[in-house]
Amino acid sequence: MIRVAAFLALLVAACSGETCTDPAITPSAYTTSDAVISSESVFIVELSLACANGAQSVTLYADVNGRQFPVTRGQDVGKYQVSWSLPHKQASSGTYQVKFFDEESYSSLRKAQRNDEDVNSIEPLFSVNIDHRGVWNGPWVATEVVAALVGILVYYMAFTAKNTIQA
Numbered sequence: 001m002i003r004v005a006a007f008l009a010l011l012v013a014a015c016s017g018e019t020c021t022d023p024a025i026t027p028s029a030y031t032t033s034d035a036v037i038s039s040e041s042v043f044i045v046e047l048s049l050a051c052a053n054g055a056q057s058v059t060l061y062a063d064v065n066g067r068q069f070p071v072t073r074g075q076d077v078g079k080y081q082v083s084w085s086l087p088h089k090q091a092s093s094g095t096y097q098v099k100f101f102d103e104e105s106y107s108s109l110r111k112a113q114r115n116d117e118d119v120n121s122i123e124p125l126f127s128v129n130i131d132h133r134g135v136w137n138g139p140w141v142a143t144e145v146v147a148a149l150v151g152i153l154v155y156y157m158a159f160t161a162k163n164t165i166q167a
Helices: 002-015 103-114 141-165
Strands: 024-031 041-050 061-064 069-072 079-087 094-101 127-132
Touching: 024 127, 041 127, 061 103, 069 079, 069 103, 094 103
Parallel strands: none
Antiparallel strands: 024 041, 041 079, 061 069, 061 094, 094 127
């Protein structure tokens, strides 16, 4: 019986993520800038994480404007990525704050949401600000229309020049 209890305790310890103390991050971000070729605005945050206590397999979750996303761990040690998308009309230009939580603070966040408590009182492990400049929706006038107008103008000028010469 003691062996079973010891095995279960070891299993729980192995399955739980490590806690990161004093995180040092190096973030990079990408956001969609062209609405002509995409149907939604995409946000991608990649970061390198180094913990003061040497934790390497930290499980992270991200919170953006009240929506939570799992953070994927890269193949390299300490590399993480989170991404999400929004329709272009909902993805207004500005700064988006991405809050990152470890397992303990994430469970506190979810508990506060379930109990309708203040989620701003829960401190994230760290946060990253992303600047989204908005999306470009293309030119005001389509190039086909401009080409057709130029063609009509050239035809009109040639036709009037021909009539002036013949007259």
